[in-house]
Amino acid sequence: MKRWVLIVVGVVALVLPYVTEPIVVHTAIEILIMALFAMSFNLLFDGAGLLTFGHGCYFGVGAYTAALLMVEMRMPMFPAMVCAMVMGGLTSLVFGYFCVRLTGVYFSILTLAFAQLMFSVFQQAYTITGGDLGILDIQPPAFLVEVNAYYYFTLLVVGVSIWLLWRIMQSPFGRTLHASRDSVVRTQFIGINVRRYRLAAFVVAGVFASLAGGLFAPFNRAVAPFLVSWVKSSDPVLMTLLGGSATFWGPVVGAAVFTTLHEVAIGYTTYWLLLMGGILLFGVLFLPGGILGFLEERLHVGAAAPRTRMTEASGASSNARAD
Amino acid sequence: MLLRTRALTKAFGSLRAVDGVDLVVEPGRLHAIIGPNGAGKSTFFNVVTGFFTADSGSVLFKDQEITRLPPHVISRRGVVRAFQRGTVFQTFTVFENVQAALLSRKGRTWNVFALASGMLRSETLRILDTLGLADQADVRAGHLSHGDLKRLEIGIALGMEPELLLLDEPTAGMSPEETAAQAALMERLVREQGLNILFTEHDMDVVFGIAKWITVLHQGRIIADGKPQDVRRDRHVQAVYLGEEL
Numbered sequence: 001m002k003r004w005v006l007i008v009v010g011v012v013a014l015v016l017p018y019v020t021e022p023i024v025v026h027t028a029i030e031i032l033i034m035a036l037f038a039m040s041f042n043l044l045f046d047g048a049g050l051l052t053f054g055h056g057c058y059f060g061v062g063a064y065t066a067a068l069l070m071v072e073m074r075m076p077m078f079p080a081m082v083c084a085m086v087m088g089g090l091t092s093l094v095f096g097y098f099c100v101r102l103t104g105v106y107f108s109i110l111t112l113a114f115a116q117l118m119f120s121v122f123q124q125a126y127t128i129t130g131g132d133l134g135i136l137d138i139q140p141p142a143f144l145v146e147v148n149a150y151y152y153f154t155l156l157v158v159g160v161s162i163w164l165l166w167r168i169m170q171s172p173f174g175r176t177l178h179a180s181r182d183s184v185v186r187t188q189f190i191g192i193n194v195r196r197y198r199l200a201a202f203v204v205a206g207v208f209a210s211l212a213g214g215l216f217a218p219f220n221r222a223v224a225p226f227l228v229s230w231v232k233s234s235d236p237v238l239m240t241l242l243g244g245s246a247t248f249w250g251p252v253v254g255a256a257v258f259t260t261l262h263e264v265a266i267g268y269t270t271y272w273l274l275l276m277g278g279i280l281l282f283g284v285l286f287l288p289g290g291i292l293g294f295l296e297e298r299l300h301v302g303a304a305a306p307r308t309r310m311t312e313a314s315g316a317s318s319n320a321r322a323d
Numbered sequence: 324m325l326l327r328t329r330a331l332t333k334a335f336g337s338l339r340a341v342d343g344v345d346l347v348v349e350p351g352r353l354h355a356i357i358g359p360n361g362a363g364k365s366t367f368f369n370v371v372t373g374f375f376t377a378d379s380g381s382v383l384f385k386d387q388e389i390t391r392l393p394p395h396v397i398s399r400r401g402v403v404r405a406f407q408r409g410t411v412f413q414t415f416t417v418f419e420n421v422q423a424a425l426l427s428r429k430g431r432t433w434n435v436f437a438l439a440s441g442m443l444r445s446e447t448l449r450i451l452d453t454l455g456l457a458d459q460a461d462v463r464a465g466h467l468s469h470g471d472l473k474r475l476e477i478g479i480a481l482g483m484e485p486e487l488l489l490l491d492e493p494t495a496g497m498s499p500e501e502t503a504a505q506a507a508l509m510e511r512l513v514r515e516q517g518l519n520i521l522f523t524e525h526d527m528d529v530v531f532g533i534a535k536w537i538t539v540l541h542q543g544r545i546i547a548d549g550k551p552q553d554v555r556r557d558r559h560v561q562a563v564y565l566g567e568e569l
Contacts (some may be wrong), residue, residue: 123523152480171437175419181414182412190427190483192427204435
């Protein structure tokens with residue numbers, strides 16, 4: 001993406017609370033959190049060629065960990081968020097250990113299975129998680145109670161996280177993940193134990209997803225089992241595809257469009273899910289590279305030739321069987 | 324000896340694709356494995372490099388057992404292969420393809436923070452120079468011609484700084500000019516860089532043109548093993564290749 005686009009977006013993000021109403025800032029916070037969530041998903045999807053259907057699990061673990069520590073243990077928000085990331089990391093380490101043993105659609109199904117397992121735990125462990133009621137009254141510290149303050153805090157955390165994710169993708173580790181996405185077999189034959197790198201990517205993605213969850217709980221003031229459900233897991237998938245998975249900023253664009261549409265549509269019609277479905281269908285059919293992929297191709301905003309991830313992901317898995 | 328297999332066997336169901344092969348690769352030789360289709364050449368490569376696990380027998384590299392080790396470990400020991408059909412990193416540039424192997428060889432791949440783009444530039448460019456691919460360094464691998472793709476295959480393998488390079492049909496599908504260039508490249512790698520190359524090949528002109536040692540496989544077994552002139556005169560080999568001029 002061209003530098004001036006980033007600068008414009010950055011400036012708009014910085015002055016937003018001064019030029020709009022609190023409701024817009026509220027939506028912007030949600031966009032930022034979902035952008036981080038979707039980006040952590042895309043580290044696995046575009047980065048490593050792994051499609052997870054259970055990424056909501058780590059978002060939920062982060063949200064619940066922060067919520068439980070803040071409400072039950074009276075822990076301040078910052079250490080609670082760090083603990084959320086640690087719990088997300090540990091959970092993804094355990095689940096990922098099994099998931100990376102499988103490839104292709106079997107990998108995806110197992111991630112979904114683990115996420116459903118967590119969902120039923122969160123929903124049924126009434127004494128700990130409050131079951132269907134969830135956990136209420138999660139209060140951020142006094143200086144972050146006001147919506148603008150929480151916005152700037154979120155902007156800082158998400159901004160730094162996205163920068164870290166960018167560095168990871170540009171690093172030799174990121175390169176190696178990309179290599180395994182292009183051809184697992186070839187990557188093995190340049191001396192790489194692909195499973196270990198996939199597991200590492202799984203944990204990194206889990207940590208950032210749980211950070212997003214840890215940001216969400218005090219923002220939303222409440223958590224409920226739906227945060228761990230498969231519906232939550234579908235959010236980053238749809239956002240990433242809508243925005244453009246083969247571009248670094250695609251998931252951010254997808255999160256912004258998705259969340260904004262949701263906020264607007266829900267005010268007009270109870271059939272907002274139908275509308276969202278229609279828009280996604282349009283996107284998949286006519287913008288196979290996603291919104292940003294389309295823009296980069298047509299307007300040459302970016303340098304790289306757009307790639308459609310789905311075809312390459314399936315190409316990579318057929319490579320795995322070759323020879 | 325550099326590489327030695329002892330009674331190496333790999334079967335698929337009732338088909339013994341590699342059937343008790345005892346092969347010795349001496350250092351400094353351009354060593355060819357030939358044989359009709361289905362002779363077991365590719366399977367032999369796949370077993371040696373760890374892609375398939377051997378049913379029985381053993382593979383020794385520099386007197387160390389490498390049988391049944393996974394591919395990534397064998398590649399690090401110095402036995403590196405290139406594939407028959409351009410199996411490269413499609414979305415990478417030519418430069419990045421070779422660089423990826425070098426990053427792995429130099430143990431940089433767990434670095435999660437430094438920028439990869441500037442790393443090991445001169446080493447990567449030196450390999451591209453050797454291959455004559457330097458002018459295409461920034462071309463995406465997916466856009467390469469078939470011949471360049473096969474050279475890039477070798478380039479990725481060279482990035483692993485191998486002692487023994489295994490090439491599976493390095494000239495398959497190439498034009499006569501490309502074939503000659505590829506054969507010349509293989510000779511140069513052995514002569515100038517002290518590489519050891521074991522390769523399978525269908526093109527008999529290439530085999531008898533550059534190989535210093537030839538092993539003939541037929542139905543998973545070695546039927547001849549020796550210098551090119553001896554193999555050429557071998558009755559058994561002539562029978563297997565009946566109708567083909569050796």
